[in-house]
Amino acid sequence: MHRSGTVPRMPELPEVETVRRMIEAHARGRRVAEARRSRSRLHVSSRSSGLASLRGRTLERVERRGKYLLLRFGDLTLLSHLGMSGRWLFFDEAPSRLMPHVHARLEFADGSELWFQDPRRFGQLRVVARADVDRDASLQRLGRDPLDPPLTARELAELANGSRTSVKVFLLDQARIAGIGNIYASEILFRARVHPRRRAGAVAADEWRRIAAEIPAVLQEAIDRMGTTFSTYRTPLNEPGAYGERLMVYDRAGEPCRRCGTPIRRVVQGQRSTFFCPSCQGKALKQRRSARR
């Protein structure tokens, strides 16, 4: 039986949405007294420089675009991506103990604090002028949010029209649909009873209908449970998410399918694990064609 060597937390739309709500609930309306950036560097285009310019500004609201968070401070926006291991942590008062991998600290005027921690440094953090937010390359690449308004089967079919990539990789493509990650892609396809290796451009209309129904169902159920926690994922109040117990296939290779008992299989697509039930999710298109003969 395969057990992944690590128990990663992978912030996808439901986890990011949970973080968004928590930050709004606890830090909204607070004024930044001090904004500090640690020496530890984040990766890629993620400069946390400019953080000091948030001083004296008030956190007005927090938005989400795909897996990105936008913390709005007047005419400045703090753009944040959690990457693989990023966390926003909220404290009513400054913690006395030191924590590793803290890249940014916002100290509010009332003594509460909001920290960004990211051990693996895949996360992003940058201050952008409000006028430049919509010109940000990362945000410009994003496709539409799958929940707002809900994706329709017709839209999905149009997005996939002519695509030769697998439906699993298709669901992960943030340029088409922004927010679905590796865990929920497998879960969505299981519940829609579609084989992950099916070519996206060849998925049938009834299958798109099932996928279109399961995308909001799975994501909303996960949001309701504050996301999925494997080990270290926590909300900004340090609570675990509860969707993990609902997982049907993810990280369950070799274990019996909760629907039919067939052992769950793990394959690799695009250098990422995919989990599926070979019985419930039928066959890849290629195999199905030959079976018809």
Add this chain to the structure above:
DNA sequence: ATCCTATCCTGTAGGC
């Protein structure tokens, strides 16, 4: 254009 691959990084599990 579209798809694919390598790369970044560190905590953790599993083997010995």
Add this chain to the structure above:
DNA sequence: TGCCTACAGGATAGGA
């Protein structure tokens, strides 16, 4: 017990 290694995958750049 403790050391060692393999593995997990977000976005992105560059190549086919």
